Structure formats: C-alpha cells, structure tokens
Amino acid sequence: MTAPTGFTDITDELAAQAIELPSWAFGNSGTRFKVFGTPGTPRDPFEKIADAAKVHELTGLAPQVALHIPWDRCDFEALATHAGQLGVRLGTVNSNTFQDDDFKFGALTHVDERIRSKAIDHHIECIDVMDATGSRDLKIWLAEGSNYPGQADMRGRQDRLHDSLAKIYDRLGESQRLVLEYKFFEPSFYHTDVPDWGTSFAQVSALGDKAKVCLDTGHHAPGTNIEFIVMQLLRLGRLGSFDFNSRFYADDDLMVGAADPFQLFRIIHEVIRGGGLNNPDVAFMLDQCHNVENKIEGQMRSVLNVQEMTARALLLDTAALTAAQESGDVIAANDIFMDAFYTDVRPALAEWRTSRRLPANPVQAFRESGYQEQIEAERVGGTQAGWGA
Ligand code: PSV
Ligand code: MN
Ligand code: MN
Structure with a gap:
C-alpha cells in the first residue's frame, strides 16, 4: 500500500490528537417522540466512563470524558479514580438549566433575583465538581429565550446575563475556564439569549481572558459558513472549544462527519490555519446522541471521522x-x-x-x-x- 505523499510528515500531529467524549452519548436518548432503551446501556456515571474508555482503548483518540450535572452526580473523586484506572480523564463539566420548572422563563437571565441566584448556585456547584475532578472547563449552554414578540425584554435579559456570568466567572480558579455555547434557536423559537457567536463573543469578552466561546457545529442556521466563524474566533483568541456533531436539518446531534464530511474538512482546515490543532486552548469535543445506532460504535466512528478529515486537511x-x-x-x-x-x-x-x-x-x-x-x-x-x- 502506498500512503499519500506527505503522510509520514503528519503522523506526529495525528498522534497528538485528542477528542473529548460526552458522557451523555452513552446513555439512552431520543427525540421528543420516543426514547429507545438499548440493552447494555450504562446505569450510572461509572459505567458511562467504562464505555468511553473502551472507545479510547480501541482508537487512541479519546482520552477525556465530559460530564453533565446533575445527570452525572456521584462521588466525583471516586469517579476520577475510576477514570484514571481505565486510562481516561474527566474533562469539561456541563451545566444544566433546562430541566427545572423554576427556569421556564429563564435561568441566568430571569427577572426574579431568587431564580437567578439559584441558577448561579448551580454553576458554582459545577465549579465545585471541577475542583474535585481536576477539570478545566465549565461549559454553559443556555436554553433561554422567548417564543413570542413582546414576551420578554431582550435588552434586560442581556444585561442580567452579563451580571450572572460575571458572578460565575469570579468563582473560577486560576487555571479554570468558562466556555459559553451559542445556539440560534430551540427550545425558544422567537429569540434566544445567546443565539450566535457574536453574542457569545460579546458576553465572554466582557468577562475576561478565562472566558471563551464554544462552537457547536449543529447550532447554526442552514447555509452558515461555519469555518468563517472558526477562523474569526481563532483570530480573536476566543475559540475555547468545539462541540462536534453533524446535522441535516436542525440540532440533529448525528455523528460528526456523517452529514457533510466536506464541511468538517473545511472547519479543520481553518483550525490548522489558525493554529488551533492540538492546541490545549481549543478543546475538541463531541456533542452527540446515538438514538438508533450502537452508542460505543457511534462514538468510535465519530472520532475516526475527525481523525480522517484532520489527516486530509494536514x-x-x-x-x-x-x-x-x-x-x-x-x-x-x-x-x-x-x-x-x-x-x-x-x-x-x-x-x-x-x-x-x-x-x-x-x-x-x-x-x-x-x-x-x-x-x-x-x-x-x-x-x-x-x-x-
Ligand atoms: C442542546 O442544544 C445541547 O445539545 C447543547 O448543544 C449542549 O451542549 C448539550 O445539549 C448538552 O447540554
Ligand atoms: Mn453542544
Ligand atoms: Mn445542541
């Protein structure tokens, strides 16, 4: 077999590649119509870590696992030890403000100070978890917005968002970071409080150097030139992390590289061009659900797709x-x-x-x-x- 010209020159970069897996990819998931149960699905965070470790063992690509709080609440020191024994580490901690009745009209943006404080406290708990696990990044995705014109004061919400984020940011340790993810719609359908990279960039820039943008590849309007955003955020020094997945229609959370391999190639090209490949400042993560396919195989296929497009781009x-x-x-x-x-x-x-x-x-x-x-x-x-x- 003849390798493509230049292949031996890129193997060091390939060997250094590390992609973080989401713990929730190993749990059951579905659409709002049905969640299908699958035999062998983990019953607790320890079993999720075991499955993630299997992906790493066979691919050499996935040494870190992201957690979601409260879904993964457990004895975190024991979980970190368990991960270490299986050859992986605990990574990004994801907050969750989208499953509590109190947050129906907002969490970090809510008009009621009591509810805002509750949402801020949840993020402080996440940072406590990061302290226990040795994690660096707190990832915040907010399900906040409104469904009808006139329903909410968009400007007031933006101001409250800043105040809440500033309180969370103040609690970060020296080497910890906050990454703010944007998404253009859903679950809100009229306005979303962090809909685009510009809003995320404006909010994190107002906080300080430890705050960055998280770019989820499935969170853009169809036709958006995502690689342009990658280029711009790298240029501005604010691309903190990727949530990789692929989509045909909306936030499909399908396997990265499945729907549009060429888009993944273009994105990785800009990552390389901007110095973001194998750069600890830019975390490569997956954010996917495997509703009908085998979950461990789905994660394997995904990291291999990223590796393949990285090789082509290199x-x-x-x-x-x-x-x-x-x-x-x-x-x-x-x-x-x-x-x-x-x-x-x-x-x-x-x-x-x-x-x-x-x-x-x-x-x-x-x-x-x-x-x-x-x-x-x-x-x-x-x-x-x-x-x-
Ligand atoms: C919801 O859109 C979402 O898919 C976001 O992308 C988050 O990163 C993920 O859930 C986990 O909270
Ligand atoms: Mn995401
Ligand atoms: Mn999403």
Missing part, C-alpha cells in the same frame, strides 16, 4: 495553495483544496494504527471483542442512564 499543499491564491488563480486554488479533500487516507491510517498497536479497524475490533455482549449480560437491573436521567 495533507493540503499550503504553499501551493497560497501561491495560487496570491496569483489570483481561482481554479488552481480550488483544485489544490479539493485534491486534499478527495485524498483517501483510510488505508494509510489503518496501517499507521497497526504500527501503534491499535486495531486497523477499531469498529470491527469492537464487534469482535465481546464487550457489547458482556455489558448486555452484566447491566441488568437498575435504571439505564438516559438523556435527562
């Missing part, structure tokens, strides 16, 4: 591209770009994995490992963890 002949761009040769520039995208790196990656004592085909290795049969036999009784449980 193979781009940037010197030739720059020359074509600067000479105004539109066709040549596009050809060079597309050549990298169309390079089939799968055989070279399989061979490289083998050289690192990883399975050439991790999904197949998982199927042959007996792990799925084992967890289906063992995880009986108790309640399966699920999105919202």
Whole structure:
C-alpha cells in the first residue's frame, strides 16, 4: 500500500490528537417522540466512563470524558479514580438549566433575583465538581429565550446575563475556564439569549481572558459558513472549544462527519490555519446522541471521522495553495483544496494504527471483542442512564 505523499510528515500531529467524549452519548436518548432503551446501556456515571474508555482503548483518540450535572452526580473523586484506572480523564463539566420548572422563563437571565441566584448556585456547584475532578472547563449552554414578540425584554435579559456570568466567572480558579455555547434557536423559537457567536463573543469578552466561546457545529442556521466563524474566533483568541456533531436539518446531534464530511474538512482546515490543532486552548469535543445506532460504535466512528478529515486537511499543499491564491488563480486554488479533500487516507491510517498497536479497524475490533455482549449480560437491573436521567 502506498500512503499519500506527505503522510509520514503528519503522523506526529495525528498522534497528538485528542477528542473529548460526552458522557451523555452513552446513555439512552431520543427525540421528543420516543426514547429507545438499548440493552447494555450504562446505569450510572461509572459505567458511562467504562464505555468511553473502551472507545479510547480501541482508537487512541479519546482520552477525556465530559460530564453533565446533575445527570452525572456521584462521588466525583471516586469517579476520577475510576477514570484514571481505565486510562481516561474527566474533562469539561456541563451545566444544566433546562430541566427545572423554576427556569421556564429563564435561568441566568430571569427577572426574579431568587431564580437567578439559584441558577448561579448551580454553576458554582459545577465549579465545585471541577475542583474535585481536576477539570478545566465549565461549559454553559443556555436554553433561554422567548417564543413570542413582546414576551420578554431582550435588552434586560442581556444585561442580567452579563451580571450572572460575571458572578460565575469570579468563582473560577486560576487555571479554570468558562466556555459559553451559542445556539440560534430551540427550545425558544422567537429569540434566544445567546443565539450566535457574536453574542457569545460579546458576553465572554466582557468577562475576561478565562472566558471563551464554544462552537457547536449543529447550532447554526442552514447555509452558515461555519469555518468563517472558526477562523474569526481563532483570530480573536476566543475559540475555547468545539462541540462536534453533524446535522441535516436542525440540532440533529448525528455523528460528526456523517452529514457533510466536506464541511468538517473545511472547519479543520481553518483550525490548522489558525493554529488551533492540538492546541490545549481549543478543546475538541463531541456533542452527540446515538438514538438508533450502537452508542460505543457511534462514538468510535465519530472520532475516526475527525481523525480522517484532520489527516486530509494536514495533507493540503499550503504553499501551493497560497501561491495560487496570491496569483489570483481561482481554479488552481480550488483544485489544490479539493485534491486534499478527495485524498483517501483510510488505508494509510489503518496501517499507521497497526504500527501503534491499535486495531486497523477499531469498529470491527469492537464487534469482535465481546464487550457489547458482556455489558448486555452484566447491566441488568437498575435504571439505564438516559438523556435527562
Ligand atoms: C442542546 O442544544 C445541547 O445539545 C447543547 O448543544 C449542549 O451542549 C448539550 O445539549 C448538552 O447540554
Ligand atoms: Mn453542544
Ligand atoms: Mn445542541
């Protein structure tokens, strides 16, 4: 097998790649129509970590797992020890202000000071968890907004959001960060309080250097040039993290690289261009749900998709591209770009994995490992963890 030209020059970058898995991807999830139960689904955070560790063991790509509070509430020191024993670490802590009746009309933006304080206290609890687990990042996604014109004072809510975020920011430790995720709609359908990167950027910039933007690839209007946003946030030094997933319609949370591999390639190209690859300041995370496919395989396929597009983007002949761009040769520039995208790196990656004592085909290795049969036999009784449980 002949590897694509330049493949050996990119293996150090590939070896350094680390993608964080979301604990909730291993629990049951669904749509608002139905949550399907799956045999072997974890019953507690410890079992979620075990599944995540399996993904890392077979791919070498996923050494860290993000938690969601309160879904993953447990003895966090014990959980961190358990993770370490399985060869992974606990990562980003996600807050949750979208499942409490008190937050129906807002949490960090609510007009009632009592409710705002309750929401701030929840974030302080999340930072306490980060202290216990050694996590660096607090990720905040807010389900806040309104459904009807006139329903809410959008300006007042923005001001209250700033005040609440400032109180949370003040509680962060020296090496901890806050990442503020945006999403253009849902569950609110008229206005959302943090709908776009500009709003997130404005809010985090008003806090300080430890506050950054989280870019979830599924949180944009159709047709949005997401790689432009990546470029701009990197340029401004405010891209804190990615929530990778893919979408056909809205916030589908499908496997990253499944719906639009070319978009993933373009995004990773801008990450590389902006110095964000394997840069600890820019966390690569997945934010996905596996409603109908095997969850462990779904996570494996996703990190492998990111790896594959990273390899293709690293193979781009940037010197030739720059020359074509600067000479105004539109066709040549596009050809060079597309050549990298169309390079089939799968055989070279399989061979490289083998050289690192990883399975050439991790999904197949998982199927042959007996792990799925084992967890289906063992995880009986108790309640399966699920999105919202
Ligand atoms: C809701 O849209 C959401 O998918 C956000 O993307 C969060 O990151 C995730 O849930 C977990 O809270
Ligand atoms: Mn997200
Ligand atoms: Mn989402």
